[in-house]
Amino acid sequence: MNDSQEKPVAAGEESDVTDFILQDILTGVLAPGTWLKQIDLERRYGCTRPEVRRALDRLAQKRLVEHVPNRGYHVYEPDGRRAKEVGEIRIILETGVAEAIVSNASAESIKKLSVLADTFDHMILMGTMLELYEANLAFHRELLALSGNQELVDLITEIRQRTSSAPVSQWRTRARIEQSGREHHLMIEAIRNGDAEELKILTKRHILQG
Amino acid sequence: MNDSQEKPVAAGEESDVTDFILQDILTGVLAPGTWLKQIDLERRYGCTRPEVRRALDRLAQKRLVEHVPNRGYHVYEPDGRRAKEVGEIRIILETGVAEAIVSNASAESIKKLSVLADTFDHMILMGTMLELYEANLAFHRELLALSGNQELVDLITEIRQRTSSAPVSQWRTRARIEQSGREHHLMIEAIRNGDAEELKILTKRHILQG
DNA sequence: TTTACCAAAATTGGCGCCAATTTATGAGTC
DNA sequence: GACTCATAAATTGGCGCCAATTTTGGTAAA
Numbered sequence: 001m002n003d004s005q006e007k008p009v010a011a012g013e014e015s016d017v018t019d020f021i022l023q024d025i026l027t028g029v030l031a032p033g034t035w036l037k038q039i040d041l042e043r044r045y046g047c048t049r050p051e052v053r054r055a056l057d058r059l060a061q062k063r064l065v066e067h068v069p070n071r072g073y074h075v076y077e078p079d080g081r082r083a084k085e086v087g088e089i090r091i092i093l094e095t096g097v098a099e100a101i102v103s104n105a106s107a108e109s110i111k112k113l114s115v116l117a118d119t120f121d122h123m124i125l126m127g128t129m130l131e132l133y134e135a136n137l138a139f140h141r142e143l144l145a146l147s148g149n150q151e152l153v154d155l156i157t158e159i160r161q162r163t164s165s166a167p168v169s170q171w172r173t174r175a176r177i178e179q180s181g182r183e184h185h186l187m188i189e190a191i192r193n194g195d196a197e198e199l200k201i202l203t204k205r206h207i208l209q210g
Numbered sequence: 211m212n213d214s215q216e217k218p219v220a221a222g223e224e225s226d227v228t229d230f231i232l233q234d235i236l237t238g239v240l241a242p243g244t245w246l247k248q249i250d251l252e253r254r255y256g257c258t259r260p261e262v263r264r265a266l267d268r269l270a271q272k273r274l275v276e277h278v279p280n281r282g283y284h285v286y287e288p289d290g291r292r293a294k295e296v297g298e299i300r301i302i303l304e305t306g307v308a309e310a311i312v313s314n315a316s317a318e319s320i321k322k323l324s325v326l327a328d329t330f331d332h333m334i335l336m337g338t339m340l341e342l343y344e345a346n347l348a349f350h351r352e353l354l355a356l357s358g359n360q361e362l363v364d365l366i367t368e369i370r371q372r373t374s375s376a377p378v379s380q381w382r383t384r385a386r387i388e389q390s391g392r393e394h395h396l397m398i399e400a401i402r403n404g405d406a407e408e409l410k411i412l413t414k415r416h417i418l419q420g
Numbered sequence: 421t422t423t424a425c426c427a428a429a430a431t432t433g434g435c436g437c438c439a440a441t442t443t444a445t446g447a448g449t450c
Numbered sequence: 451g452a453c454t455c456a457t458a459a460a461t462t463g464g465c466g467c468c469a470a471t472t473t474t475g476g477t478a479a480a
Contacts, residue, residue, distance in 0.1 A: 038432070048465065053433080054267060061271055070432060070471055085361035089303070096302035151295035155369065159361075248462070258435065263463080280441050280462060 017047050018055040025064055025075055026161065027129045035074045036065060063162055083163040090207050093156060095200040097147035102196040104146045110192055116142055117184040124177055132177070139184055146191075176209065227257050228265040235274055235285055236371065237339045245284045246275060273372055293373040300417050303366060305410040307357035312406040314356045320402055326352055327394040334387055342387070349394055356401075386419065 021041065024030045041052045060067045067073050116139040123132045137157065144153045183206045190198040231251065234240045251262045270277045277283050326349040333342045347367065354363045393416045400408040 037430095039430090050463095050465065054264075057264060057267070058271055061268055071473095072432065082361055085359045088359055089362055089365065092306035093299070093302055096306060149295045149298055151292055151369075151372075152299055155299065155365075159365065162361075247460095249460090260433090260435065281443095282462065 016055070017041075017045050017051050018058050020045050021055050021059060022064065022161070023130055025059075026133060030075055032075050032077045035072055037072065062158070079163070086159050086163045087207055089159060090156060091204050093152065094144070094203045094207065097144070097149065097152065098199045098203065099196045100148060101143065101146040102191055102194055102199060104148055105191045109142075109146055110188060113139065113142055113188050113191075114185075117181070117188060120184060121181045124174070124181060136180070143187070179209065180206065226265070227251075227255050227261050228268050230255050231265055231269060232274065232371070233340055235269075236343060240285055242285050242287045245282055247282065272368070289373070296369050296373045297417055299369060300366060301414050303362065304354070304413045304417065307354070307359065307362065308409045308413065309406045310358060311353065311356040312401055312404055312409060314358055315401045319352075319356055320398060323349065323352055323398050323401075324395075327391070327398060330394060331391045334384070334391060346390070353397070389419065390416065 021030070021036075030036070036056060038049060038052050038056070041047075041055075042049055045052075056065060056067070056073045059065045060073060063076065065073045065075055116135070120132070120135040120139055123135045127135065137160070140160075141153055141157060144156060147153075183202060187199060187202050187206070190196075190202060231240070231246075240246070246266060248259060248262050248266070251257075251265075252259055255262075266275060266277070266283045269275045270283060273286065275283045275285055326345070330342070330345040330349055333345045337345065347370070350370075351363055351367060354366060357363075393412060397409060397412050397416070400406075400412060
C-alpha cells in the first residue's frame, strides 16, 4: 500500500471516490486486511482528506472495511460464516421470485438477458476482472428486475458486495467462471420454457458454486 | 423544525448523533418531508457541524433521508411502492426461514420469546412510541436469530427501517397494535407445536397488516 | 543479548472558517 | 395591484489546520 503512484484519476472526474475504492476492493487491488491510510488514498485517488474520510465512513457502513478508532480503517478479511449466510439469503430471495420472473418475462426481456449473458462470456476472454464482475452484476440485475421488485434488485446488489471482498478466492479457476457463463444461458432457457422449478434449481446451484 | 429548544442531549453522551436523528425519524418527531437544516440539528442535539454532516450522509446512504445538492437533506416521504416491495421481501425471507426457526427453537429460546412478546404488550399500555418500536424490533430480532443466520437478522432490521419513516401511518390504530401483540403469541405457539406451515401463514399475515 | 522505557515521527480525527449557491426580501416598473 | 429583477440574508459544503493518540526507532539498563 506504499505504491504512491501519481494519478490513476479516472477521466470522469466529478465521480465519487467511494466507488473507486470500492472497485479496488472488489477487484482485489486492495487486498483483504490492508490498512487504508488516509494520506495514501488521498494521493492515490487525487482527492482531499475530507473526501477520503467520507468514503471510508461509507464503506464502513456497508461493512466492506472495518473501523478501529484511532487506528484507522482496514479491508475486511473474508469471512466464511458471512459468505455462507449471504449465500443462504440469496438463495431464499432469488428462488423466491423465480415464479414472478418467469411469468413477467417477455420476448424482449429474454433477448436483453441473452445479450448480457453473451457480454459476460465475451469478458471472460477479453475483459478485465472489473469488467467481468460488472458484466455478471448487470446480468443478475436485469434478471432480478423481471421480478418487478426494484428494492429487491438493489438489496441483492448490496449484499453481494458484502462478501465479494475476495473475488479472487471466489472465482478462483477459469473453469468455474466459464461454468457460470453456461449457467446464465441455461437460466435463460428455463425462463423461455416457463419452467420456474428448473430456474430455481439452476439459481441455487449457481449461487452455491459462486 | 424551527423549535430551537435547548438541549435534550441524552445523558449517555458519547453516543452517535446518527442514532438520535434516526430515532426521531422513526418515531415521527421529524415528520416525512421535513427539511433537516444543519444548524438546527447542531443545536437540537448539541453537537458540532461535522458530526451533523456525517450523520446526514449516513442516513442518506440508508435511504432514510434524501440529499439534494446545495439544497440540503429532507426526510423521505412515505413511498407506497417501496413499502409494498419491502413487505414482499420480508415475506419471502421470513417465511423462507420458518422451517429453520421451528427446528432450532429450544424450550429456553421459546421462553425468551415469550418474555419479549409480553414486553411488547406491556409497552402498548405503558411505553412511549419509541419503546414500543424497540420492543417490537427486539421480538422480531430474537425470532429471526433462531434461523441461525446472523446476516439475515441484520438485513431485515435494516430494511425495516427503510419504510418505517411513517410509523404513525403504519400503526394507526391501537386495535392494530394489539392485534400485532396477539399474533406474536400465536407465532410462539406455532413454534412450540413445531408447525412451520402455521408459522409461515402467521408471518405473512403479520407483515401484510404491518 | 534481551528487555524495558523514553522520545520522535506519523497518523487519525475534531473543529472552524470561508467561498459558492440558493432562497427570501424589497424596491422599481408595467 | 401584480410581476420582475436586484440585492441581502441564510444555508450548504469544501478545505486546511492542529490537538490527541498510536506506532516506531533508538538507547540504556539488566
